[in-house]
Amino acid sequence: MITTTFQVSLWIELFAASLGGIHGAMFAAGERRRRLDVLGVITLGLTVALGGSLLRDIVLNQPPVVIWMNWYLVAAAAAAVLGMLLQPLFTRADGVFTVLDAIVMGVFGAIAASKALALGVGPTGALFVGVIGAIGGGMLRDLILNRPISFLHVGTLYAVAAGAGVVSLVVLLLLGAPIVVAGVVCVAVTTLVRLGSVFFGWTFPEQRAVIHPREPQ
Amino acid sequence: MITTTFQVSLWIELFAASLGGIHGAMFAAGERRRRLDVLGVITLGLTVALGGSLLRDIVLNQPPVVIWMNWYLVAAAAAAVLGMLLQPLFTRADGVFTVLDAIVMGVFGAIAASKALALGVGPTGALFVGVIGAIGGGMLRDLILNRPISFLHVGTLYAVAAGAGVVSLVVLLLLGAPIVVAGVVCVAVTTLVRLGSVFFGWTFPEQRAVIHPREPQ
Amino acid sequence: MITTTFQVSLWIELFAASLGGIHGAMFAAGERRRRLDVLGVITLGLTVALGGSLLRDIVLNQPPVVIWMNWYLVAAAAAAVLGMLLQPLFTRADGVFTVLDAIVMGVFGAIAASKALALGVGPTGALFVGVIGAIGGGMLRDLILNRPISFLHVGTLYAVAAGAGVVSLVVLLLLGAPIVVAGVVCVAVTTLVRLGSVFFGWTFPEQRAVIHPREPQ
Numbered sequence: 001m002i003t004t005t006f007q008v009s010l011w012i013e014l015f016a017a018s019l020g021g022i023h024g025a026m027f028a029a030g031e032r033r034r035r036l037d038v039l040g041v042i043t044l045g046l047t048v049a050l051g052g053s054l055l056r057d058i059v060l061n062q063p064p065v066v067i068w069m070n071w072y073l074v075a076a077a078a079a080a081v082l083g084m085l086l087q088p089l090f091t092r093a094d095g096v097f098t099v100l101d102a103i104v105m106g107v108f109g110a111i112a113a114s115k116a117l118a119l120g121v122g123p124t125g126a127l128f129v130g131v132i133g134a135i136g137g138g139m140l141r142d143l144i145l146n147r148p149i150s151f152l153h154v155g156t157l158y159a160v161a162a163g164a165g166v167v168s169l170v171v172l173l174l175l176g177a178p179i180v181v182a183g184v185v186c187v188a189v190t191t192l193v194r195l196g197s198v199f200f201g202w203t204f205p206e207q208r209a210v211i212h213p214r215e216p217q
Numbered sequence: 218m219i220t221t222t223f224q225v226s227l228w229i230e231l232f233a234a235s236l237g238g239i240h241g242a243m244f245a246a247g248e249r250r251r252r253l254d255v256l257g258v259i260t261l262g263l264t265v266a267l268g269g270s271l272l273r274d275i276v277l278n279q280p281p282v283v284i285w286m287n288w289y290l291v292a293a294a295a296a297a298v299l300g301m302l303l304q305p306l307f308t309r310a311d312g313v314f315t316v317l318d319a320i321v322m323g324v325f326g327a328i329a330a331s332k333a334l335a336l337g338v339g340p341t342g343a344l345f346v347g348v349i350g351a352i353g354g355g356m357l358r359d360l361i362l363n364r365p366i367s368f369l370h371v372g373t374l375y376a377v378a379a380g381a382g383v384v385s386l387v388v389l390l391l392l393g394a395p396i397v398v399a400g401v402v403c404v405a406v407t408t409l410v411r412l413g414s415v416f417f418g419w420t421f422p423e424q425r426a427v428i429h430p431r432e433p434q
Numbered sequence: 435m436i437t438t439t440f441q442v443s444l445w446i447e448l449f450a451a452s453l454g455g456i457h458g459a460m461f462a463a464g465e466r467r468r469r470l471d472v473l474g475v476i477t478l479g480l481t482v483a484l485g486g487s488l489l490r491d492i493v494l495n496q497p498p499v500v501i502w503m504n505w506y507l508v509a510a511a512a513a514a515v516l517g518m519l520l521q522p523l524f525t526r527a528d529g530v531f532t533v534l535d536a537i538v539m540g541v542f543g544a545i546a547a548s549k550a551l552a553l554g555v556g557p558t559g560a561l562f563v564g565v566i567g568a569i570g571g572g573m574l575r576d577l578i579l580n581r582p583i584s585f586l587h588v589g590t591l592y593a594v595a596a597g598a599g600v601v602s603l604v605v606l607l608l609l610g611a612p613i614v615v616a617g618v619v620c621v622a623v624t625t626l627v628r629l630g631s632v633f634f635g636w637t638f639p640e641q642r643a644v645i646h647p648r649e650p651q
Contacts, residue, residue, distance in 0.1 A: 275492055276488070276492070276498060276501060277497075277501070278491075278492075278495065278496065278497040278498065333501070338501055338502060339502075339504040340504070341504045341507045341508055342500075342501040342502060342503075342504060342507065344507075345500070345501060345507055346501060356578075359580075360577060360578075363580065364580065365579075365580050366578050366579075366580065368474075368477075369470055369474040369477060369478070369578065369579075376473050376474070376477060377471075377473055380473070420471070
């Protein structure tokens with residue numbers, strides 16, 4: 001059982017936010033079709049960087065760290081600018097994109113679930129909050145870009161990866177493992193499941209084992 | 218006037234969440250075009266089940282019941298799985314869909330509006346919160362599926378049904394009626410108005426009485 | 435430095451909400467393609483009127499003014515009805531639309547940023563909250579209508595205008611200027627930048643100085 005409040009390390013959260021900012025800006029820069037201006041690209045970077053953290057704190061009814069911590073926004077914005085500038089370099093390295101995304105998802109899942117447990121939320125609620133923290137940034141990005149939500153569709157394993165990581169963290173913490181161990185396992189499990197789906201084609205059963213010829217939208 | 222705090226019965230809320238979960242999963246299963254995986258279907262079930270309740274508590278600045286109550290998530294998830302499994306049975310019974318949806322909308326409207334009144338919100342604010350609670354789940358579902366929001370479009374009467382139910386509840390409570398009576402009337406009014414629009418073609422005046430040949434998107 | 439809590443004038447907020455309501459309803463009435471019913475139009479008016487204020491208070495973890503203040507909702511709804519009725523008159527005056535929108539954005543930005551500062555949020559956080567307050571109504575409107583988010587796209591300068599206004603307010607307040615002066619400057623800067631983009635074609639650099647032949651969606 002979690003007996004004492006768990007202090008989320010600021011450095012971890014800043015690091016995750018920066019990764020999110022880089023990834024978001026790179027994603028935006030890849031969406032040439034939409035003609036975003038520079039501020040639009042930075043906004044998307046901030047959305048991916050802050051989205052999970054912001055939704056987590058709103059859902060937990062806590063003052064959002066994102067707003068009360070000046071460095072958080074500065075780090076995410078700087079990372080978004082960096083991501084935009086470096087994007088041409090990374091275009092060929094498509095895998096970097098995917099790996100960054102998976103790690104950020106794991107880190108935010110671990111932070112969100114452990115913050116929920118520290119506030120006295122039960123295991124089920126912590127799982128829910130953890131998944132929101134993990135996929136919230138990507139979900140807001142997709143909502144704002146008016147595109148289909150990635151985590152809902154077959155073959156991405158977004159939600160499965162986030163859920164598996166958070167479940168492992170919650171179980172480890174309930175068994176008495178130190179938070180650092182549980183957090184690292186959460187990030188590792190999330191990253192492995194997500195990358196497995198990308199590189200080895202792992203999938204979760206579709207609601208019907210039927211091939212539908214038409215694509216979403 | 219509401220003088221004492223009103224305790225929302227947990228059982229009613231769990232029941233509504235379960236109905237929402239079943240309905241959401243059935244809805245998702247009907248969206249074959251989008252190729253959702255099993256977890257995507259459950260996610261949609263949870264969204265419909267929890268959406269209204271979550272938005273209500275966020276807007277009221279209260280710790281969300283959804284997260285602090287373990288049974289809530291468990292019941293909604295179990296119901297979503299059930300809805301997915303039973304979906305083939307229900308495909309022919311399209312009306313069940315609609316009736317479930319209408320009842321859930323009424324129940325969540327009643328819970329949300331009475332919770333707002335119990336917290337000291339005025340009648341207008343309670344109406345607003347009640348409508349958010351009633352249609353929040355469906356709205357989040359449509360947002361996440363990237364489809365037009367149902368309640369905005371001509372011929373659905375979603376918002377009208379939710380609004381009529383909540384207005385009747387608020388007026389009855391202000392006149393001193395017991396909460397049980399007011400709640401039942403709210404559910405009945407919402408259900409009747411919504412089903413009237415579906416089965417008898419009731420509509421609310423369009424902004425212009427002109428026939429527009431093109432369909433929304 | 436802000437030393438005392440700053441009381442946002444209710445009248446200013448009611449005025450901004452009413453402008454937002456008029457503008458939202460006029461916008462909705464212009465969307466003939468979508469066949470909104472009368473309540474849908476009012477809902478959109480309320481969304482534009484209340485969206486920024488509601489998101490601001492949620493993000494600040496405060497009880498939303500929108501709900502705890504009865505007059506707020508009444509004023510916004512009445513304004514939305516007015517906007518719907520007057521819409522035929524204004525159809526030819528397309529510029530009124532744009533000017534209203536720009537002013538409302540500036541007012542909500544000023545209110546949100548100063549409220550954040552008064553609660554002890556730092557300058558960066560206040561900038562973030564200010565921009566959310568300024569563009570939140572329009573963003574929710576676009577989300578609900580399932581259309582591309584205006585502020586992200588090249589040539590609108592929405593976010594730039596909101597950001598420039600809020601930055602000027604925060605800087606002026608940090609330099610010790612009275613809130614009224616800072617607020618008026620914020621509204622003026624926002625309005626000028628926004629209108630400059632509309633009437634003089636000001637733009638912000640696109641992420642790549644390349645002409646993309648395809649339009650967004």
